[in-house]
Amino acid sequence: MSQTALQSAPPNNDLDHPETPAPKSSIAIRPEESILILRPSRGWSALNLIELWHYRELIYFLIWRDLKVRYKQTALGAAWAVIQPFFTMVVFTLFFGNLAKVPSDNIPYPIFSYTALLPWGLFAKALTDAGRSMVAHRSMITKVYFPRLAIPISSVLSGIVDFAIAFVVLIGMMIYYNVIPESDFRVVLTPAIWTLPLFLLLAIITALGVGLWLSALNVLYRDINYILPFLTQFWLIITPIAYSPSLITSKWQLIYAINPMVGVVQGFRWALLGTAAPGPMLVVSTTISLIVLISGLFYFRRMERTFADEV
DSSP, rough: HHHHHHHHHHOOOOHHHHTTTOOOSOOOOGGGGOOOOOOOOOOOOOOOTTTHHHHHHHHHHHHHHHHHHHHHTOSSSSGHHHHHHHHHHHIIIIIIISOOOOOOTOOOOHHHHHHHHHHHHHHHHHHHHHHTHHTTHHHHHOOOOOOOTHHHHHHHHHHHHHHHHHHHHHHHHHHHHHHHHOOOOOOOOOGGGGHHHHHHHHHHHHHHHHHHHEEEEEEEEHTTHHHHHHHHHHHHHHHHTTOGGGSOHHHHHHHHSSSSHHHHHHHHHHHHOOOOOOOOHHHHHHHHHHHHHHHHHHHHHHGGGGGGOOO
């Protein structure tokens, strides 16, 4: 290389002035382009129930999907919502009403038992579906984020449609016993019927509270799948469906009311048939239902962070 070329070359600032810093990049990171890192919460998390309102359309979609799939490719369709409680009532009437002569508070035994089977059917189905809901929706849980509470809530609420269909049969039975001359029983509706939605809400709260506990535990321990049928049968026996709670002595009635479905069943009979008001038993049952629901919500939220890994 010639001397002229060497002299015309620009000086190397990095070599001549090593202390001079390198020029800054002209590319600036805007705040909206910053990286967001998601980490699971620790300890007991807040319930953040307002998030469920933002995902209300998802809950509606899950309920609608469950209704469409439930009786798909069945010959009788929605009639199954009536068949199960109706034939259960027939069996109870034959064995407990006619053979065992179980007292029914001066009410025809078919109406006495069917009125209790309505909230029980809603509770039992909601409990079973909610307890298995997290495992049944594993594909959704592992692929996309949404409030996991939406799954058990939709499982519980979808049973209201079956309840409404079966309730029509009860109305027909009441009309029948009011019309036939052979019957001495007449159904007289009182203002207590306006409390019926509250007892329906109490049944839903109870099912949701227990369902939250079971659904979270079912992710960790699949034994819950085997416990659910036994739990449902045992709960049916200790609930006053085939018999009247008046058979329980007065000193044990408040302890008996620890079963939340006692208040629900008694409330339904009082609102529709005019039996004795639940009274203190309803207070105990409602308190237990709220405790189970609140504790179930917090436990579900605490375990929520591990669902995607464990399911």
